[in-house]
Amino acid sequence: MLSDTPIPNNHDITRAKSNCSACSLRELCLPVGLNEQEVEILGDLVNHKCRIQRGEYLHHTGSNFQSLYAVRRGFFKTYVLEQDGRQQVTGFHMTGELIGLDAISTEMHTCDAVALEDSEVCEIPFAKLEEMSRNIPSLMRHFHKIMSREIVKDHGVMMLLGSMKAEERLATFLLNLSHRFFKRGYSSSDFILRMTREEIGSYLGLKLETVSRAFSKLQEEEIIAVHNKHIQINDIDRLRNKIGTA
Amino acid sequence: MLSDTPIPNNHDITRAKSNCSACSLRELCLPVGLNEQEVEILGDLVNHKCRIQRGEYLHHTGSNFQSLYAVRRGFFKTYVLEQDGRQQVTGFHMTGELIGLDAISTEMHTCDAVALEDSEVCEIPFAKLEEMSRNIPSLMRHFHKIMSREIVKDHGVMMLLGSMKAEERLATFLLNLSHRFFKRGYSSSDFILRMTREEIGSYLGLKLETVSRAFSKLQEEEIIAVHNKHIQINDIDRLRNKIGTA
DNA sequence: CCTTTGAATTGATCTGGATCAAAACAAGGA
DNA sequence: TCCTTGTTTTGATCCAGATCAATTCAAAGG
Structure with missing residues (x-):
C-alpha cells in the first residue's frame, strides 16, 4: 500500500533538515532575507x-x-x-x-x-x-x-472552537499538522503524533473519547489509518471535504 | 435601586474622556511613557x-x-x-x-x-x-x-470556547466588557451593548437563543438586569462566581 | 396612530458530544 | 516471562445546547 518514498517520516531515525550544526538563525529561527x-x-x-x-x-x-x-x-x-x-x-x-x-x-x-x-x-x-x-x-x-x-x-x-463539529475539528487539526510536517521536509501523509488523545481534545475543545471516536470514524471511512499515535492519511481530498461540508 | 452616581454610563450624552481635541496618541492610541x-x-x-x-x-x-x-x-x-x-x-x-x-x-x-x-x-x-x-x-x-x-x-x-459552559461564557463576556468600560471611565455596572445576541453568540460559540436564555437566567437570579441591550450588573461577585464553579 | 421589520424571548423537541464504565492495548520494569 | 501503569477504544446513557417554531417587543417610517 505504501510505495517506498524518499520522503522521510517524522519517526525516521534520519531527520530531514536536521543536519545543520551551528545554531544560527539562518534557516530556522527567523528566516529573514539578510546578507x-x-x-x-x-x-x-x-x-x-x-x-x-x-x-x-x-x-x-x-x-x-x-x-x-x-x-x-x-x-x-x-x-x-x-x-x-x-x-x-x-x-x-x-x-x-x-x-x-x-x-x-x-x-x-x-x-x-x-x-x-x-x-x-x-x-x-x-x-x-x-x-x-x-x-x-x-x-x-x-x-x-x-x-x-x-x-x-x-x-x-x-x-x-466556535463553530465546527468534532469531526471537522479533527480533520482541520490533522490537515494542519500534515501541512507543517510537509513544510519541514517530512511526509505529509505519514506521521507520529507526539501528544495524547486527551491533549488533542483539550486543544480542540473535545473530550478524549470524542477524539478517539472521530479517529475511528475517519478510519472506518478509509480516509486515514490509525495505529495508536501513528497516523497515515490515505485520502487527503476527502479529509479536506470533511471541513465546512458537514 | 440605582443611586444617582457621578459615573457616566456609556449611553450618556456626555462621554467620559472624549473631550480631547487633537488626535494625538498621548492618551489613547499608544499610551507610552514619552517625553x-x-x-x-x-x-x-x-x-x-x-x-x-x-x-x-x-x-x-x-x-x-x-x-x-x-x-x-x-x-x-x-x-x-x-x-x-x-x-x-x-x-x-x-x-x-x-x-x-x-x-x-x-x-x-x-x-x-x-x-x-x-x-x-x-x-x-x-x-x-x-x-x-x-x-x-x-x-x-x-x-x-x-x-x-x-x-x-x-x-x-x-x-x-474550549472548556466553559454557556452561562460561564456569558458571565466572562459581561465581566470583560464591564472591566473595559470601567477603565475608560464609564460605569462598570450599567451599559449598553452595541452588538446583537447573534453577534455575541458568534463570539462565544453559542446560538443566539442560548445567549438569550443565559441572559434570562442571570436576570432571574437577580445577578443582572436586562432591558434589551441595556445591561445592569447588580451583583458582580455572584457574576464572578459563575465562572469556574459550574 | 398603525404598519413594518429586525431583534429578542420563550417553549418544545432533538441530538452531538459529555459522562460513566469497562475492556483492550502498549510499553516498561521486575 | 508476567505485572503494572497509562493510553486508547468501544459501548451505554444522559444532558446542555442546537434546532425548529411561535410570540413578543422596540424602533422607524408612513
Whole structure:
C-alpha cells in the first residue's frame, strides 16, 4: 500500500533538515532575507542551544520573561491552567516555531511550555532581539510578521472552537499538522503524533473519547489509518471535504 | 435601586474622556511613557482622524494592508467568513484599542472590521510606525506589548470556547466588557451593548437563543438586569462566581 | 396612530458530544 | 516471562445546547 518514498517520516531515525550544526538563525529561527554580515551579527542574538528532555519544562506560568525560544528540534505543547486545575492546551510547537510571544505583554509567562519529546531550543534574549531589530529593519519587520501570524493562527482556532463539529475539528487539526510536517521536509501523509488523545481534545475543545471516536470514524471511512499515535492519511481530498461540508 | 452616581454610563450624552481635541496618541492610541518632544514626533505618526458611521467598514478581508486603526470613539466588531458564508466574530473593539494587527503577517487584512455605532478612528500608517519605533525604543517596546497582549487575549478566548459552559461564557463576556468600560471611565455596572445576541453568540460559540436564555437566567437570579441591550450588573461577585464553579 | 421589520424571548423537541464504565492495548520494569 | 501503569477504544446513557417554531417587543417610517 505504501510505495517506498524518499520522503522521510517524522519517526525516521534520519531527520530531514536536521543536519545543520551551528545554531544560527539562518534557516530556522527567523528566516529573514539578510546578507551575510547581518546573519553574522544575528549570530550574537542566540544565546545557546539547549537540550530539553521529554517532560521537561521550558517555562512555567508566572515565571520571569527574559527570552523567546525557537524550537530547533522536537515538539512542545503550551497550556494555561484554569482555576479548577484543568489544563487548556493553547498550542503545539514544532521545529522552527517560536515560543513565548505571549509573555512580552506582562514580562511574565502566561502559560506552561513542556517538551513532548526530546527536543532542542535556541534561547533568544528578547531585549537583544529588540535592540538588534532597531538596526536591521528586515529583522524587525519579520518579527512583527511572526507575531501577527500568531494572532491569525489564534483566530483560526477560535473559528474552529466556535463553530465546527468534532469531526471537522479533527480533520482541520490533522490537515494542519500534515501541512507543517510537509513544510519541514517530512511526509505529509505519514506521521507520529507526539501528544495524547486527551491533549488533542483539550486543544480542540473535545473530550478524549470524542477524539478517539472521530479517529475511528475517519478510519472506518478509509480516509486515514490509525495505529495508536501513528497516523497515515490515505485520502487527503476527502479529509479536506470533511471541513465546512458537514 | 440605582443611586444617582457621578459615573457616566456609556449611553450618556456626555462621554467620559472624549473631550480631547487633537488626535494625538498621548492618551489613547499608544499610551507610552514619552517625553514632550517624543509625543510631538509621534503626532506625525497619525495620518488623520476619520469618522466611520454605524454599519460602515474599516476594511474587508483580502484588502491591502497599509495602516492600523486606533479606535478613538465608538465600537467595532471584526469577523472572519467561513467557506459556507457564516461569520465568526473574532473580537469587539472599543476606544483605545487597535484594529488590524492580524494583517501585518500577510500585508492583507484577514478579517472584516465594521462599526457597530458611529465611531471615529485614527489611521496609523504601519510603515511609519515601524520607522519611528526604530528611534523610540519605548514606542517599539509598547507596540510589542500590544501585540503580545492580543495573543494573550486570544488564548483567553480559546480557553472560554474550549472548556466553559454557556452561562460561564456569558458571565466572562459581561465581566470583560464591564472591566473595559470601567477603565475608560464609564460605569462598570450599567451599559449598553452595541452588538446583537447573534453577534455575541458568534463570539462565544453559542446560538443566539442560548445567549438569550443565559441572559434570562442571570436576570432571574437577580445577578443582572436586562432591558434589551441595556445591561445592569447588580451583583458582580455572584457574576464572578459563575465562572469556574459550574 | 398603525404598519413594518429586525431583534429578542420563550417553549418544545432533538441530538452531538459529555459522562460513566469497562475492556483492550502498549510499553516498561521486575 | 508476567505485572503494572497509562493510553486508547468501544459501548451505554444522559444532558446542555442546537434546532425548529411561535410570540413578543422596540424602533422607524408612513
